[in-house]
Amino acid sequence: MITKRIIPCLDVKNGRVVKGTNFQGLSDVSSPVELGKYYSDNGADELVFYDITASFEGRQLFTDILRQVASTIFIPLTVGGGINTLDDFDRVLKCGADKVSVNSGAIRDPSLVGEAAKRYGDQCVVLSADIKLVDGVYRVFAKGGRENTGMEAISWIKRCVSEGAGEVVVNSIDTDGVKNGFDIPLLQQVCDAVNVPVIASGGAGSVSHFKELFRAIPTIDAALAASVFHFGEIAIPDLKKDLRSDGITVRL
Amino acid sequence: MIAIIDYGVGNLFSLTSSLGSIGAETVITSDPDVIRKADKLLLPGVGAFSDAIAKLRATGLDKVIIEEVRGGKELLGICLGMQMLFEKSYEYGEHEGLGLLKGAVVPMAGVIPSELKIPHIGWNALHVCKENKLFRYVNEGDFVYFVHSYYATDCDESLLATTEYGKELTAAVAYGNVMGCQFHPEKSGSVGLSILRAFCEE
Numbered sequence: 001m002i003t004k005r006i007i008p009c010l011d012v013k014n015g016r017v018v019k020g021t022n023f024q025g026l027s028d029v030s031s032p033v034e035l036g037k038y039y040s041d042n043g044a045d046e047l048v049f050y051d052i053t054a055s056f057e058g059r060q061l062f063t064d065i066l067r068q069v070a071s072t073i074f075i076p077l078t079v080g081g082g083i084n085t086l087d088d089f090d091r092v093l094k095c096g097a098d099k100v101s102v103n104s105g106a107i108r109d110p111s112l113v114g115e116a117a118k119r120y121g122d123q124c125v126v127l128s129a130d131i132k133l134v135d136g137v138y139r140v141f142a143k144g145g146r147e148n149t150g151m152e153a154i155s156w157i158k159r160c161v162s163e164g165a166g167e168v169v170v171n172s173i174d175t176d177g178v179k180n181g182f183d184i185p186l187l188q189q190v191c192d193a194v195n196v197p198v199i200a201s202g203g204a205g206s207v208s209h210f211k212e213l214f215r216a217i218p219t220i221d222a223a224l225a226a227s228v229f230h231f232g233e234i235a236i237p238d239l240k241k242d243l244r245s246d247g248i249t250v251r252l
Numbered sequence: 253m254i255a256i257i258d259y260g261v262g263n264l265f266s267l268t269s270s271l272g273s274i275g276a277e278t279v280i281t282s283d284p285d286v287i288r289k290a291d292k293l294l295l296p297g298v299g300a301f302s303d304a305i306a307k308l309r310a311t312g313l314d315k316v317i318i319e320e321v322r323g324g325k326e327l328l329g330i331c332l333g334m335q336m337l338f339e340k341s342y343e344y345g346e347h348e349g350l351g352l353l354k355g356a357v358v359p360m361a362g363v364i365p366s367e368l369k370i371p372h373i374g375w376n377a378l379h380v381c382k383e384n385k386l387f388r389y390v391n392e393g394d395f396v397y398f399v400h401s402y403y404a405t406d407c408d409e410s411l412l413a414t415t416e417y418g419k420e421l422t423a424a425v426a427y428g429n430v431m432g433c434q435f436h437p438e439k440s441g442s443v444g445l446s447i448l449r450a451f452c453e454e
Contacts, residue, residue, distance in 0.1 A: 001416055003375045003395065040441065045375055071269035076397060076439050096265040098439065121299055123371055123399045166371070197373055219367070221374065251375045251395040 003251045004214055004243070005045040005222035006236055007199065008229040010035060012081075013052050015061035032065050033072055039229070040073045043236035045251060047073065048101070048224060051081030063095045070096020078126055084108065089116050093124070101126040101169060106160060107142045107149055117164025122196075127165035129157060131186060132173040138186060145173045153186075154193050161194045168194060169224060172202040179205025179228070182213045187220060197221035204228050207242050214248045254452065255290035256280045257317065259307045262298040267330070270438040274445055276452045284316045292451070293317065293325060297332030301343040301357065301402070304332050305350075314350060321352055326429045328386070328451050334425065334432030335404060343402050352430045355407030355422075360400075364418035371401045376415045376423075376435075384412050384426040385453070386433075389446035396423070396433075396440040396447075403434065 011018040016030045028034050036047055049069065051062045059082065070077055079092040080101030089100050100120075106113050106127060117125045130145040131138050131153040138153035157168055170190050172183030182203045191198050200213055204225035213223055228234045240250040254271065256264055258280045271278045271294075278294075279286060287293065295317065297304050308314045321327050329337045338349045341357035349357070360370050375395045380387055390413075403421040410427035414420040415435075425432045431451065437444035 001376070002372065002398075003377075005374055070265060071272070074266065074270050074273070074438060074445060075441050093263055094265065096263075096269065098263075098266070123298075123373065167373070195369055197369060219369075221369075 001249050003045070003249045004220075005199075006043065006210075006239060006250070007046045007048055007078075007222055007224040008039050008044050008236070009048040009050060009201070009224050009226045010230075011050045011052050011226070012062055012065065014055075014058045015065045018052065033068050036069045036073045039236070040075050043240055043252070044075065045222070046076040046078065048078045048080065049097075050101075051079070053082070063091060066092060066095040066097060080126070080128055085112070086115055086119065089120060089124075093120065099124055099126050099167070101128045103128040103130065104142045104144075107140065107151075110159070110163075113160045113165050114163035117166070122164045122166035125165050126167045126169060127157065127160040128169040128171065129153060130171050130173055133186070138189070141173060145171075145176075154189055157190055158193050161196055165196065167197045167199060167221075169199045169201055175203030176201075178203060181205065181209040182223070184213065184216045187213070188217050191217055191219045199224050201225070204234075207234060207239050210239060210243060211246055211248070214243065215246075253290050254278045254292045254294055255287045256294045256296060257287065257313060258282045259304075259311050259313055261304045261307055261332070262296050264296060266436075266438045267294070267296055270445060271448055271452070274449045274452065276448070282311055282313065284313070287313070287316050288320060290325075293320060293327040294451075295327060295329040295333035295336065297330070297336060299332060301332065301335060301341040301349075302345065302347050305336055305341075305347060308336070308350075318350060318352065321430060324429055326451070327352070327431065329430075329432040330438070331400060331434060331436060334434055335402060337425070337430060337432050338404055338407065341402065353407060353410045353425060353427055353432070355404050355410070355425075357402050358405050359402050360417075360421070364421075368418045371399055372417045372421070373399050375440075376417060378413045378415060378423055379420070380413045381411050382426075384431075386424065386426050386431050386447060386450050387412060388450040388453075390443060394443045396435040396437070396443055398423075398435045400434055404432075
């Protein structure tokens with residue numbers, strides 16, 4: 001049976017991983033290549049690289065780095081950050097990305113998802129949405145979660161999926177950084193609304209949060225996290241062993 | 253030298269890098285002479301069956317591949333490249349494949365339970381059905397990475413491995429010098445690299 005995926009997310013700025021880690025055996029804790037390889041050798045099912053650089057030079061550095069990562073690590077790579085046009089898709093796919101994650105780019109130009117899916121296939125287009133509960137309604141936020149677009153989240157996700165988004169990353173602003181568990185009610189609504197893989201993001205603080213997520217929502221496909229992995233609070237092989245002993249199907 | 257056949261479909265970056273990482277010499281080519289001189293052939297592919305087979309025919313490479321394989325050269329098809337090895341595909345209509353293997357490619361929709369998502373995306377376990385050089389280093393239950401919505405059926409003759417997704421789906425095939433993986437060995441970590449290594453070896 002298909003396994004639940006565990007996905008570490010690495011933020012890259014000017015070609016370096018932001019918030020370097022202190023894993024033993026890494027000579028350069030903020031090298032995307034070294035960290036990527038570490039995760040790939042230690043049970044990650046997929047890697048997400050998020051480019052948080054704003055400058056043109058930084059972008060160039062990012063694609064150079066991506067090319068190095070993709071020639072050393074042979075698991076699926078998703079790339080996000082600054083994806084606004086089909087040229088951006090092209091740029092990262094040529095450097096070895098398998099999937100491209102769009103967020104603000106799709107909000108600015110809603111035709112981007114459909115056009116990218118037509119050109120590269122649905123499996124290549126990942127919709128990433130930052131969502132917050134405002135007055136009882138889930139709303140989509142833009143610009144890294146700073147700006148309320150006013151759009152209702154579930155209908156936005158359904159629309160993007162119908163246009164060709166092959167996977168959805170749901171990042172709950174309410175639970176992000178709080179380390180108090182994933183946003184189960186929001187994730188349940190998204191899973192009920194679409195029939196493509198849904199990846200939970202925001203709120204992981206302990207192994208039990210992952211168990212809770214996969215138990216509460218059997219149809220959820222994957223969990224994404226950053227700091228709990230980077231700071232070594234959770235080691236992915238241990239997490240997966242725990243999940244398996246709990247009856248959750250994972251790749252060990 | 254392994255010729256990776258380039259007919260304008262799919263991203264060859266990972267495939268080339270993964271083969272490079274195990275020390276294989278590769279050339280990405282659409283030149284019939286290079287394909288004829290190569291020791292082995294690799295047929296990649298993503299996207300829609302009808303587009304891919306049309307592109308292969310438009311370049312005349314279909315005939316070159318068939319000739320070379322009939323002459324005994326080893327061929328590995330990956331993902332859509334594997335699906336094209338069969339006689340037919342029923343992806344949006346009915347299309348002729350290369351006919352190098354007996355069988356047909358059919359949609360998962362309507363065959364697997366409706367609560368399962370399509371495409372079948374992610375890591376799934378291999379159930380090995382027979383011995384073959386391609387799986388020399390593979391163990392029963394090893395995980396590989398899949399992305400597909402169609403699968404090969406009626407291919408008992410070549411069936412090498414299956415994977416369970418509401419139903420046993422064809423995961424790999426091998427018959428004589430013709431081999432194929434529905435999953436992506438170039439994205440399947442050490443297991444995938446070991447399959448590519450086995451293909452490169454004699």
